[in-house]
Amino acid sequence: MWILKQTKGKKKKIFSSQSKLIVSQLNTRTEQRDKLQRIKSGQQGWMLFGGSAYYVSSTTKSWEESRNDCRQKGADLIIINSEEEQNFANQLKKYMWIGLTDSENEGTWKWVDGSQLTTSYWGPNEPNGNRKENCGDIKTFKTQKSWNDEECSHTLSWICEMRLPL
Ligand code: 2F8
Ligand code: CA
Numbered sequence: 001m002w003i004l005k006q007t008k009g010k011k012k013k014i015f016s017s018q019s020k021l022i023v024s025q026l027n028t029r030t031e032q033r034d035k036l037q038r039i040k041s042g043q044q045g046w047m048l049f050g051g052s053a054y055y056v057s058s059t060t061k062s063w064e065e066s067r068n069d070c071r072q073k074g075a076d077l078i079i080i081n082s083e084e085e086q087n088f089a090n091q092l093k094k095y096m097w098i099g100l101t102d103s104e105n106e107g108t109w110k111w112v113d114g115s116q117l118t119t120s121y122w123g124p125n126e127p128n129g130n131r132k133e134n135c136g137d138i139k140t141f142k143t144q145k146s147w148n149d150e151e152c153s154h155t156l157s158w159i160c161e162m163r164l165p166l
Contacts, residue, residue, distance in 0.1 A: 033165045040162070049088045054078065055160040056092055063135035063150075066097045066158030067112065075162035079111040083144075086121050089159060090141040097158040098147070100136030102127075109136065122147045 015023070040046040040053035047054045055073060057066070063077075070076050077099030080086050089098070099112035109117040109127070123140045127133065127149035137156055139148035150156070 029165045036162075036164050040164075050082075050085060051164050051166070053162045053164060054088075055162075056094060056096065057157045057159070060155040060157055062155055063097050063101070063152040063158075066156070067099070069158070070160035073160055073162070075160040076112045078159045078161040079113055079115070080121070081119075083119075086144065086146075089138055090144065090146050092159070093141050094157050094159070095139050095141070096137060097156050098136050098138055099161070100147070101134055101152070102149075103134040103152065106131055106134075120147065121145045 036053070037048060041048055045055050045058070047056075053075075055070070055075065057069070061069065067077050077097060078085075078089060079099050080089060100109055100117065101112070102109045104110065109120070111117065121144060123143070123145050126147060127136075129149040129151070133149040133151050135150055135152035135154075137148050137150050138146045138159075139150075140146045
């Protein structure tokens with residue numbers, strides 16, 4: 001917010017100290033994001049898309065171990081919250097864990113940040129594992145509806161997402 005200052009009959013726009021603080025905080029966050037983007041784009045296995053950096057594993061692990069690996073990288077398993085992000089993940093053409101589970105409450109699928117699943121991309125007849133298959137993956141990536149539920153102890157590749165600031 002700017003404020004008008006009148007000196008010698010001339011009106012001058014000046015920024016309030018609150019506005020200066022917001023601008024400086026925004027600049028700091030932009031610098032942090034740019035720095036993270038530079039680091040991630042140069043790191044083996046990481047890709048930038050939208051406002052996030054993604055890592056696709058070249059080995060396989062259980063869902064829990066995959067999640068631990070992501071967290072150890074300062075990220076988490078991917079949370080898919082747009083059609084663009086779903087299409088991005090599919091075009092990687094990899095059978096891989098995503099950040100979706102109904103381990104806590106059978107049939108109530110939640111993302112790893114605790115948010116409820118709203119728009120879903122389950123494959124035909126999925127999820128079909130009831131109490132046996134409580135972790136989500138991308139399996140049939142040739143079609144947009146690519147998700148499958150799978151036994152969490154199964155070993156698969158995985159995809160991590162690190163949200164970049166702003
Ligand atoms: O993709 C269909 C179906 O394929 C397997 O079952 C035959 C999967 N289970 C395992 O791999 C253990 C199911 O999750 C999947 O629904
Ligand atoms: Ca299944």
